[in-house]
Amino acid sequence: MTSTAASAATTDKWSAQLRAHGRRVTKQRLAVLDAVDHSPHADAEEVAAIVRTTLPDISLQSVYVVLTDLTDTGLLRRIEPPHSPARYETRVNDNHHHAICTGCGRIEDVDCAVGHAPCLTPSDTHGMNIQIADVLYQGLCSDCAAKASAAQRP
Template sequence: MTDSAVLLRGAGLRSTAPRRAVLEALLTRPHSTVTDLSQAVDGQLSNQTIYNALDDLANSGLVRRIEPAGSATRYETRVGDNHHHLVCRSCGAVADVDCEIAEAPCLVPGAHPGFARVDEAEVVFWGICNDCAMTQSRQA
């Protein structure tokens, strides 16, 4: 397992207990919400403490914040690559999807007046996960 204290210090952050706890939870639970993280740390940290740690981790580049429309904000430690997300319309499960073009940004707008360059595209695919599809077929 990755040493969270080393990761924190490498990102220029102090290695505090809340930051370590949140980072360690995210390393084993990608795409977590604040509620997920609170459960992962057995309620030992307040939601505000978790939010503060997540802000620090995101601002340092250790964590990526994703905000699928109509879904709670989620956090992941897969950063620095060019990937997107697939979200289940039924249960909200999130999965990583590698970029087919493999070069950022995956989508290049035809024109972007007022912008010097475009360096990132946030792509969210929507569908139904296998578990929900099986449940729906059993109910039909």
């Protein structure tokens, strides 16, 4: 499949999903979805920079509005790492988790440990029907661990 055909197929997929969620298909929504799809875990400013390669006049505020709308509809997932701006991804509805490097901030997806939602069984549900468990693993990636180890050598 050529990149033009792949791009058209992706546009068709996002267009169908927007319509299924009762949203108009706009170039701004398609550009934001494409940006987040190609740069998972990007923050709003990173998304805006990517979108501006095709829509140079889009404002950061417009990107925020689209990100919020697409998150509210369930087409995007918003994650909020500690000490970091919100990040966005198109991987939704599978209850995966995230591992974050405390050194460089790299974020990686971690599949559900059990294989079915909500992946964890709480000790007390407090009468709630638990649907999602959100686990955040934090540590050093191999690159940061190697740098830390090299820095400790005499």
